[in-house]
Amino acid sequence: MLAYSVTNQDAEPFTYTITFTLVDDRGRAMSTHEETVASVGAGRTVRRTLEAVGYGGGGEPLGPEHVRIIDVKRVPSDEAPASAGSCPPSGLRLTADDGDAAMGLRVVGLHLENCGSRPYSLEGYPVLQLLDDELEPVDGIEILRGVGGIPMAGEGSGPPRPVTLRPGESAGATLAWRNTTQFGEAVTVPYVRVRAESGADPVVIAPNLDLGTTGELGVDPWKKETEEAATGSVRPQSS
Template sequence: MSRPSAFRPAPAAPAPFLAALAATALLLTGCGTEPAGAGDRGAGAAGSPSGTPVDDPGKDGVRVTSVTLPSPSRTPSDDYSVHADSLYSGISAAYEVTNKSAETLTYTVIITFQSADGGAMSNRTVTVRDVGPGRTVRGTVQAEALTPGAPRTTGARVLEVTKVPAAEAPTEPGACPASGIRVSVDRGDAAMGLRVVGLHLDNCGTRTYTVEGYPLLQLLDEDRKPVDGVQILEGSAEISTGAGPDTPPGPVTLKPGEEATSALVWRNTTQMGTAVNVPYVRVRAKAGADPVTVTPKLDLGTTGKLGVKPWAKAKP
């Protein structure tokens, strides 16, 4: 390629335009910076991200300590344009989990990222496993990228914390416990006051596994103490027919890789009396099985009843 015989400098930008640009850049960079990366447009002049300390009182020993809010990148071009796309990605929060109890716990934490007026921009869930007594574990969580034009994220706080004994925590996705049996709950469904949360029993081991009848449940309060006064019913017909017919209870044999399902069914009707909320349920697939503590958050209202469907083999 031939080179030009002479270099002609670009015309200088008008002074009023440069002054306005400087004021705009000062405003936009007040939230920290981020390094140039795949999310930047062009080879921007952004620096390293800096965390802004957060005054978050936290919950149950978990708090957000700082938030990283990147500044926009700037593309050197003839029109001196400043791209603000990076204001909507690369946002993260640093958190710490301190276990003040006498047992090793696994925490599930929901952190909410907020706009300047306190509105929730996105929620992120993190699981912090095997935090020993007296230990503090630190980590970071990335916010979801927002659509350009949405309100800017300016902070974050801890929205919700659940914690269970580490030995009873559901295994992480893709992992298989020593028992070869994985117990979990789904996100459930709610319609017209009827609540249904599915229980799942996966044989992730190498041998067949048989259950019969209904899962064994223990309802626990916020301190993981037994909840009294709630009747656990075999089947869901007494609660509602809206959850579908119950499969007749009987033996269910699972080969490796097969799954059985059950379900918790209730209504959150509230009339006279004190409403009952059950954040934790300790589940045993059958008598003698290792317990797994799940967090379906049962809002039982004043009904005093919880229906349980029998185990049934899941369709392939």
């Protein structure tokens, strides 16, 4: 086991996601591991242990010298994605997947699960606000309705249609962008505040949008996940 600590120096509770990488004796990465430390209070320090650190070639447990912290993300606890198996008071669980990438195209899927007890209806696009490292708004990026304007992203899911989610059902939407860098300053957006629709409770995700100098992010409308499985969701294309 490896002990580590998280200190919240902000004035409100934050939830932290720490990404560790395990390296061999020559410093080569072997695997990565992600830990979430939820609701660390303002000015508080929380101590945890990294349980399954792994083993070296001789079967001995890896020590601290074989563990690196490669990324730390923090979001306000009241806007953090709900953990698996839990359901927010809204009855809607909004999360993002790990995404996909190829040939400069980046794709991240949003997932909206009705974990409540009543049907939920919506129509349209997720409402997005781009945020920097300090969780302040990022200006100058055009959010396109649909991913058809993003090269190599295909036609996307088409126009919005009404969606009704019964308890246990889910809908998906897609974020797509390119990391092309030409003239100008490259922009990276570490966080996105997402609402299922206008007025819905916000959830802050950390997709790390490496937008390059494109200045554009495409977003498809919500579709039932079963419909996406039947029609095919946006994925990077190699040609």
